[in-house]
Amino acid sequence: MTASVAREEHVGPDGTMVRVRDLHKVFGRGHDAVHVLKGVDLDVARGSVTVVLGPSGSGKSTLLRCVNELEEITAGDIRVGGERMGYRTDAKGVVHRLHPRVVARQRSRIGMVFQRFHLFGHMTALQNVMEAPVQVRGLSKRAARTRAVELLDRVGLADRVDHYPAQLSGGQQQRVAIARALAMDPELMLFDEPTSALDPELVGEVLAVMQDLAASGMTMIVVTHEIGFAREVADHVVFMDDGVIVEEGAPADVLDHPAEPRLQEFLAHVL
Amino acid sequence: MESLPELLRARPVPRPGRWVSAAVVLVLAAMAVNALVTNPAFRWDTVWLYLRDVIVVRGVMWTLVLTFGSMAIAVVLAILLAVMRRGDNPVMKSVAWFYIWFFRGTPIYTQLVFWGLISVLYPRLSLGVPFGPEFFVFTTRDVITAFWAALLGLALNEAAYLAEIVRAGLSSVDPGQAEAARALGMKDGKILRRVVLPQAMRVIVPPTGNETISMLKTTSLVIAVPFTLELTYATSAIGSRTYQPIPLLVVAALWYLLITSLLMVGQHFLERHYGRGFDGGRTGRRAGRAPGAGPGGRGRLSRQQAIGAAGTTKDDPFLEVTP
Numbered sequence: 001m002t003a004s005v006a007r008e009e010h011v012g013p014d015g016t017m018v019r020v021r022d023l024h025k026v027f028g029r030g031h032d033a034v035h036v037l038k039g040v041d042l043d044v045a046r047g048s049v050t051v052v053l054g055p056s057g058s059g060k061s062t063l064l065r066c067v068n069e070l071e072e073i074t075a076g077d078i079r080v081g082g083e084r085m086g087y088r089t090d091a092k093g094v095v096h097r098l099h100p101r102v103v104a105r106q107r108s109r110i111g112m113v114f115q116r117f118h119l120f121g122h123m124t125a126l127q128n129v130m131e132a133p134v135q136v137r138g139l140s141k142r143a144a145r146t147r148a149v150e151l152l153d154r155v156g157l158a159d160r161v162d163h164y165p166a167q168l169s170g171g172q173q174q175r176v177a178i179a180r181a182l183a184m185d186p187e188l189m190l191f192d193e194p195t196s197a198l199d200p201e202l203v204g205e206v207l208a209v210m211q212d213l214a215a216s217g218m219t220m221i222v223v224t225h226e227i228g229f230a231r232e233v234a235d236h237v238v239f240m241d242d243g244v245i246v247e248e249g250a251p252a253d254v255l256d257h258p259a260e261p262r263l264q265e266f267l268a269h270v271l
Numbered sequence: 272m273e274s275l276p277e278l279l280r281a282r283p284v285p286r287p288g289r290w291v292s293a294a295v296v297l298v299l300a301a302m303a304v305n306a307l308v309t310n311p312a313f314r315w316d317t318v319w320l321y322l323r324d325v326i327v328v329r330g331v332m333w334t335l336v337l338t339f340g341s342m343a344i345a346v347v348l349a350i351l352l353a354v355m356r357r358g359d360n361p362v363m364k365s366v367a368w369f370y371i372w373f374f375r376g377t378p379i380y381t382q383l384v385f386w387g388l389i390s391v392l393y394p395r396l397s398l399g400v401p402f403g404p405e406f407f408v409f410t411t412r413d414v415i416t417a418f419w420a421a422l423l424g425l426a427l428n429e430a431a432y433l434a435e436i437v438r439a440g441l442s443s444v445d446p447g448q449a450e451a452a453r454a455l456g457m458k459d460g461k462i463l464r465r466v467v468l469p470q471a472m473r474v475i476v477p478p479t480g481n482e483t484i485s486m487l488k489t490t491s492l493v494i495a496v497p498f499t500l501e502l503t504y505a506t507s508a509i510g511s512r513t514y515q516p517i518p519l520l521v522v523a524a525l526w527y528l529l530i531t532s533l534l535m536v537g538q539h540f541l542e543r544h545y546g547r548g549f550d551g552g553r554t555g556r557r558a559g560r561a562p563g564a565g566p567g568g569r570g571r572l573s574r575q576q577a578i579g580a581a582g583t584t585k586d587d588p589f590l591e592v593t594p
Contacts, residue, residue, distance in 0.1 A: 070450060104457065105456060107455070107456045114451060118445070118448060118450065121549060122545070124548075132457065135457060135461055136455060136456045136457055164547070165548065
């Protein structure tokens with residue numbers, strides 16, 4: 001039912017990069033089932049930065065992981081660049097799961113940065129950044145290397161190309177992870193608490209790279225607790241609590257004049 | 272290095288027990304060596320003579336072929352079994368479980384005897400449609416010779432053990448690694464080959480080296496097939512023929528020791544290869560020439576290397592040391 005409503009809306013060409021409609025996610029079955037997302041609607045304009053705030057357990061990360069199909073959604077409809085993620089509905093109205101090959105292609109257009117970096121530990125920074133372009137896109141090693149060096153230079157790590165992740169600080173690792181995601185020329189970048197695992201003094205270098213990226217026109221969804229980043233960089237701020245979006249809008253409105261008591265309470269705690 | 276204050280020159284705690292125990296063990300070791308060298312019953316001249324005997328050296332060759340051949344087949348099978356067990360197909364999972372249960376649960380000797388008797392149990396083999404027409408028919412005795420029976424018997428048994436080692440290795444890799452690869456658009460097969468397996472090797476190689484060394488000695492059981500060309504049978508045959516069993520046993524033991532030593536060297540290099548990027552940056556050729564100094568990260572690499580080399584810290588890839 002919800003799927004048919006969403007299908008009638010034509011998305012994509014109007015400048016919407018991400019459109020989420022009535023998204024539900026339930027983990028587990030029966031008595032152990034946990035309803036984590038309870039009907040989320042979200043629009044992200046092309047070239048905009050959306051920051052998702054919320055207490056832990058509010059479903060922020062799950063929302064992000066659903067957009068990238070790292071989690072299978074329970075109900076609803078997610079479109080990125082007008083293309084429905086993970087599913088298709090045939091002429092008779094029957095919903096089909098997309099083939100893993102197609103899902104992999106969809107994911108390859110979306111960059112993801114994780115809280116714990118997840119750099120490939122057995123590869124140098126350069127090899128980490130070259131891996132997906134060579135293995136997924138079939139780029140020549142030479143071309144991938146040139147591009148990887150460029151990207152590592154862009155995140156300020158030109159002198160760290162031959163270092164293994166274990167030889168880099170957390171902030172450096174996260175910047176390599178950003179370069180690795182950018183190497184696939186994504187249309188959309190997802191950041192899942194990118195600075196939460198970092199020492200306080202290393203947070204700034206990662207946020208600076210993200211700010212540069214936003215200025216270059218990248219569409220970004222950022223789950224974070226960095227209110228300062230939200231205020232300075234975000235075009236749109238979303239506050240989630242208990243699986244739903246409680247309040248959203250321009251950063252100045254949401255952060256300085258919160259309407260919802262739950263958001264007021266949250267901001268009082270983090271500011 | 273900047274100037275240090277006056278160094279702590281503390282006297283160590285006296286530990287006389289260390290000296291006493293070391294002396295006792297040294298004396299015992301000297302007695303053992305003496306007992307070996309001076310006892311004429313070992314006939315060291317005969318040992319030296321047969322160490323280079325043509326039949327013995329040929330036996331060494333066959334033992335090596337059996338060891339490496341069966342390990343190679345077993346590794347491929349084991350990866351297959353481990354992936355089957357970790358997958359979500361219940362048929363694959365059960366079949367892999369049953370295979371491991373069966374081949375670990377029966378003695379290798381029994382299995383080798385069985386493989387030797389296969390041409391009696393199934394005198395002919397055929398290729399064709401299952402339960403349907405046959406296209407090619409072979410005489411089992413022609414296809415599965417004593418050598419192949421021995422090789423298959425060892426390999427199929429070993430695969431069951433290695434499968435569990437591979438499974439443990441695959442489980443040891445942080446699931447975040449596969450997730451990051453998936454997020455980049457890599458497909459399952461590629462994620463396994465490029466991301467998970469290379470890192471699992473760090474855990475897989477040491478016990479597999481152990482298994483290889485164990486296999487070297489297990490090849491002496493292929494007399495059960497019977498296959499009679501490998502080292503143990505070759506030397507004991509000479510021993511019986513010349514009425515000198517003890518020197519020939521020593522010949523075999525020395526060869527096994529030599530091969531084991533070479534295997535250990537090989538294992539060392541394999542471990543170093545698959546340990547690259549881990550072990551606090553001590554390993555891997557690239558790390559060696561990577562610049563340690565640079566703006567913002569002054570001396571980080573050498574610092575981490577020094578801390579890692581001391582061996583007093585926990586090996587944690589997420590260890591945060593702020594420069």
